[in-house]
Amino acid sequence: MDRWGITLPLTGVPLTAHRELVKELPDLGYTDVWSAETAGTDAFSPLVLAAEWAPELRLGTAIAPVYTRGAGLLAMSAATVAEVAPGRFVLGIGTSSPTIVEGWNGLSFDEPFARSKDTIAFLRSALAGEKVTREYSTFSVRKFRLERPPDPPPQIMLAALRPGMLRLAAREADGAITNWLAPADVPTVRAELGPERELVARIFVCPTEDADAARGLGRLLISSYLTVPVYAAFHEWLGRGDKLRPMHEAWAAGDRATANTAIPDDVVDELIVYGSPQACRERVAEYVEAGLDTPVISVLPSGMDQFEAVRVLGRT
Known part of the structure; x- marks a missing residue:
């Protein structure tokens, strides 16, 4: 199915104020809602609400950092959303940045490639309901088992920018999440990821002429x-x-x-x-024509009401 995503919550808008907008999204042509996690809401809570408000939508985190939660807590958070949105949740994980990991959370930003690889391996086991005791290269887990493993387990996607992470996503994950690229860049990224894995990208859209x-x-x-x-x-x-x-x-x-x-x-x-809403939609469609599977619009300030911007940027 052709996908058309939106980044929620909107900047500065309380979570509960999104209810009616989220209910409208399927009729506007949106198939996906993807959250983010920096210094606002966490990545998971908005998706729990969206799961209730619009059960047709696929939901994804873009992204939940692999450093800022312990391995078990990350699995628990993912399992919670997967339970309320069975078959419709994608766990997007990534390294985030030293500013967030070290500066804001007082943790060490060490070995990002290895940490990502280890986290995927742990999550595959934990979300399948296995009891995990293992020494990974960047952390260890002792006797962890989810009380209610989700059925089905969520897909896992990895935030990836360059060949190493993109190839890791191709080998170990169900797809890759990227951003800050142009339509002409998509084939370069796709070549490293391969044709079989889903490619998701956040696209920054400012609907103004x-x-x-x-x-x-x-x-x-x-x-x-x-x-x-x-x-x-x-x-x-x-x-x-x-x-x-x-x-x-x-x-x-x-x-x-x-x-x-x-x-x-x-x-x-x-x-x-x-540009105009129509020009913006056409430009986003260029990413898909270039090989992107899931465009995720992030609405930038344009002078237009944010809710109205989401409505006019819908695919229908």
């Missing part, structure tokens, strides 16, 4: 995200290293204003979807 406003917001977001080392390496791999080098140099020198202005218009236009 004010190009200057959209580009201004896009520059702020790009300089904030793509200066993070993992995203910088991702775009170096995708071929944007030279175009983004002036931004990186200004950012490293502490000159945020120059870093923003150094981002070329064409880079903003590649990574931020903007």
Whole structure:
């Protein structure tokens, strides 16, 4: 089935205020709701509510960090959502970032590849109802068993940006979750993941025809995200290293204003979807035509009411 996802909850909107919007989503052409986890809501609670409000929707975490919960708690959280949305929940996990893991949670951001691999292995066993006692390379588990393992177990997807993680997702997970890419980048990512695994991507959409406003917001977001080392390496791999080098140099020198202005218009236009609602929908569809399985729209401020933006960006 063709998929069309939305990122919820919307910024600054209380969870309970989403009820009527979520109920509308299937009629608007949305098939999926994907959460996020930074400094707002946790990744799982919004999906429990969405499962009740719109039982037709597939639900996914994008992503739950592998460091910030113990292995057993991560399995318990996933099993809870899988129980209330049987067959409709996807557990998206990933390493997150040193800022969140170390700065906000006081944990060590060590061996991200190995931690991801170990977490997938543990979750496969735990969510199948097995009793797990094992020394993994990055953590250990003693005599853990879920009281009510979900039937069926949820799919597991891995946040992945570059070949190593994408190939790990292809080998060990059911798919990969990525973001900050253009339609033209999808074949590069797909080539590493392979044709058999699902590819999900969060796409930043600003439904406005004010190009200057959209580009201004896009520059702020790009300089904030793509200066993070993992995203910088991702775009170096995708071929944007030279175009983004002036931004990186200004950012490293502490000159945020120059870093923003150094981002070329064409880079903003590649990574931020903007325009009329119809133009935005057509642009998102380009990702699918390029090989993306599940586009997940993340609504950016545009001057339009956020609920209305979700409605006009629906596929129907």
